[in-house]
Amino acid sequence: MIRRLSLLAMATCGLAALAGPAVAQQFVDEFDVFHDYTGGTVPSGGIWSGIHNPTNGSGVGGNPAGFFVANGQDAFGAPKNGLLFIEDLNGGSSGVGIGWEGGRTSSPFLFRDVPASEDFDAKIKIDAQTAGNWSSAGLLARAKGPATGDTIDPSENFISGTAFRVDDANPGNASVLTKHILNGAQVVDASTNFAGGTSSDPTASAPLPTYLRMTKTGSTFTTQSSLDGTQWFINSVVEAPAISAGSTMEVGLHFQMFGAGQGEVDVDWFSIFVGAQPPTDFLWSRTDAGAWGTATNWVTDTTPASPNSNIAVVRFEDSNAGPSTVYTDADVTAKRLQFDSPNKYAVAGTGVITLEADAGAAGIDVTSGSHEIQTKLVLNSGTAFSVAAGARLDINNSLNLNGNTLTTSGAGVVSINNNLDAGSAGLVANTARLQGSGVINGDLQNNSGGIVSPGNSPGALT
Structure with a gap:
C-alpha cells in the first residue's frame, strides 16, 4: 500500500496534525x-x-x-x-x-x-x-x-x-x-x-x-x-x-x-x-571545486538547498572555468544528473549517490564535454544514461543496478571502469558506445545501434 514515505520534515503523518508541516x-x-x-x-x-x-x-x-x-x-x-x-x-x-x-x-x-x-x-x-x-x-x-x-x-x-x-x-x-x-x-x-x-x-x-x-x-x-x-x-x-x-x-x-x-x-x-514545496531544479553555480552539501553552491527554483531527493534534477553547466570537482562525503539522492560543459566535472567523495525517480526514469544526461562519476552509484529506479555525440561519461567507481534496468543511448561514449552489478534486470545498450575496463556482473543486452567495445579494445560488438 505504501511503498515509499519520504519525510522531508520532522512532522507527524497523522491526520490530527492538520495545522500542517513546516516543510513538505x-x-x-x-x-x-x-x-x-x-x-x-x-x-x-x-x-x-x-x-x-x-x-x-x-x-x-x-x-x-x-x-x-x-x-x-x-x-x-x-x-x-x-x-x-x-x-x-x-x-x-x-x-x-x-x-x-x-x-x-x-x-x-x-x-x-x-x-x-x-x-x-x-x-x-x-x-x-x-x-x-x-x-x-x-x-x-x-x-x-x-x-x-x-x-x-x-x-x-x-x-x-x-x-x-x-x-x-x-x-x-x-x-x-x-x-x-x-x-x-x-x-x-x-x-x-x-x-x-x-x-x-x-x-x-x-x-x-x-x-x-x-x-x-x-x-x-x-x-x-x-x-x-x-x-x-x-x-x-x-x-x-x-x-x-x-x-x-x-x-x-x-x-x-x-x-x-x-x-x-x-x-x-x-x-x-x-507543505512548502522543496526545490526540484539545482544548478551548480561555482566556478571551481566545492561541496555538494553546501546550499550556497546551488541556484534552485525555490528555497536555497542542496540536492538530496528523488525529485531533484541536478545540472552542471558551463559555470566552471576549468576542470572542477564536486565532492560529497555524505550519501545523497537525485533524480537526474545533467552535464553540459566543455570543462570536465568530476563528482567525487566517500558518499554514495542514489539515482531514484519519483516518477518516470532516473538518469544521467551528458550534452557536451567529458565528465566523471567517482563516487559509488546505486540505482533505485529504472535509469537511462544519455550521452550526445562527441561527449563522454566515465563511471569510475562501483555501479549497482539494484534490480533495475540501466539503458544507454546517444551517439557518445559511456565508459564503465569498475564493477557493474547488473543482476537479473541487466544493462541495455541502445545507441551509445559502451566501453571501459570494468567488469559487468550480469546480463548485457546489445540492441540494434548499440556498440560494445570490451576493455576499450579497437574491436566492437554491434
Missing part, C-alpha cells in the same frame, strides 16, 4: 496491498482519509456496484497486481456514476485530507483506461464537505484535472479536461492535449501510460500532464480561493463514465507532497 512531506500509495474500497473504508494507517461514492450508485435503477479494489481482481477474476482498479458498471443509467462535473458529485473519489492553508503537489500514473463513452479519470481537489450526489450544493468548490478519452475508435487519443466548480457553478472548462496544445490538435494522442499532476500555490491551482512523468505540460492555471478558504481540502483521485457505456481505469500510483 511526501505520501505515496503504490497499491500493492489488497483493499476493497467498495465497503466505504480506507486502509488503517495508510495515506488516505476517506472515500465518497465507493459503490458508484449501487442499487439505483437496478445498477450493480462498481469495482474499487487495490491489488485485487477485476469483475472477471483477472489479477490487478499493484494497481488500483476502478470499474463503472452503471453505464450512465439513471444519472448515477457520472459526476464530478457541472451538475453532480456522484462518482467514486478517494482522498486525503490536506490543510487548506498548505500548498501541495499531487501526481498520478494511469496505466490503462477505457476509451470512448466519455471516460474520465484523474485528480480532484475540493473544499471538504459531503458529496451531495446528483445535485450540486451551492457551497461546492472543487477543481479537477482528468484524462478524458472520448473516442472509442481511436483509443490513443485523449485530452486533459480541467473543470472548476466554484460556489456551486461551473466557471472554467479548459481542454488541452497531453503535449501542451489544444485538444483539437492532431498531436493530442496520449498513449498509455499517462501522467497527471495538480499543484496548489496559495490560491492558484495548476493542472499538468506528461507522457513520461518527467516532462510536464501546463494545461490550466486557475485562481480558486474558495477551495482553500476553509480549514481542510480533500485531494485525491476519481473516475467516471459520462456516456452510456461501462468502463474502467488502472491506477499505478498516487503521490502527493504537502
Whole structure:
C-alpha cells in the first residue's frame, strides 16, 4: 500500500496534525496491498482519509456496484497486481456514476485530507483506461464537505484535472479536461492535449501510460500532464480561493463514465507532497571545486538547498572555468544528473549517490564535454544514461543496478571502469558506445545501434 514515505520534515503523518508541516512531506500509495474500497473504508494507517461514492450508485435503477479494489481482481477474476482498479458498471443509467462535473458529485473519489492553508503537489500514473463513452479519470481537489450526489450544493468548490478519452475508435487519443466548480457553478472548462496544445490538435494522442499532476500555490491551482512523468505540460492555471478558504481540502483521485457505456481505469500510483514545496531544479553555480552539501553552491527554483531527493534534477553547466570537482562525503539522492560543459566535472567523495525517480526514469544526461562519476552509484529506479555525440561519461567507481534496468543511448561514449552489478534486470545498450575496463556482473543486452567495445579494445560488438 505504501511503498515509499519520504519525510522531508520532522512532522507527524497523522491526520490530527492538520495545522500542517513546516516543510513538505511526501505520501505515496503504490497499491500493492489488497483493499476493497467498495465497503466505504480506507486502509488503517495508510495515506488516505476517506472515500465518497465507493459503490458508484449501487442499487439505483437496478445498477450493480462498481469495482474499487487495490491489488485485487477485476469483475472477471483477472489479477490487478499493484494497481488500483476502478470499474463503472452503471453505464450512465439513471444519472448515477457520472459526476464530478457541472451538475453532480456522484462518482467514486478517494482522498486525503490536506490543510487548506498548505500548498501541495499531487501526481498520478494511469496505466490503462477505457476509451470512448466519455471516460474520465484523474485528480480532484475540493473544499471538504459531503458529496451531495446528483445535485450540486451551492457551497461546492472543487477543481479537477482528468484524462478524458472520448473516442472509442481511436483509443490513443485523449485530452486533459480541467473543470472548476466554484460556489456551486461551473466557471472554467479548459481542454488541452497531453503535449501542451489544444485538444483539437492532431498531436493530442496520449498513449498509455499517462501522467497527471495538480499543484496548489496559495490560491492558484495548476493542472499538468506528461507522457513520461518527467516532462510536464501546463494545461490550466486557475485562481480558486474558495477551495482553500476553509480549514481542510480533500485531494485525491476519481473516475467516471459520462456516456452510456461501462468502463474502467488502472491506477499505478498516487503521490502527493504537502507543505512548502522543496526545490526540484539545482544548478551548480561555482566556478571551481566545492561541496555538494553546501546550499550556497546551488541556484534552485525555490528555497536555497542542496540536492538530496528523488525529485531533484541536478545540472552542471558551463559555470566552471576549468576542470572542477564536486565532492560529497555524505550519501545523497537525485533524480537526474545533467552535464553540459566543455570543462570536465568530476563528482567525487566517500558518499554514495542514489539515482531514484519519483516518477518516470532516473538518469544521467551528458550534452557536451567529458565528465566523471567517482563516487559509488546505486540505482533505485529504472535509469537511462544519455550521452550526445562527441561527449563522454566515465563511471569510475562501483555501479549497482539494484534490480533495475540501466539503458544507454546517444551517439557518445559511456565508459564503465569498475564493477557493474547488473543482476537479473541487466544493462541495455541502445545507441551509445559502451566501453571501459570494468567488469559487468550480469546480463548485457546489445540492441540494434548499440556498440560494445570490451576493455576499450579497437574491436566492437554491434
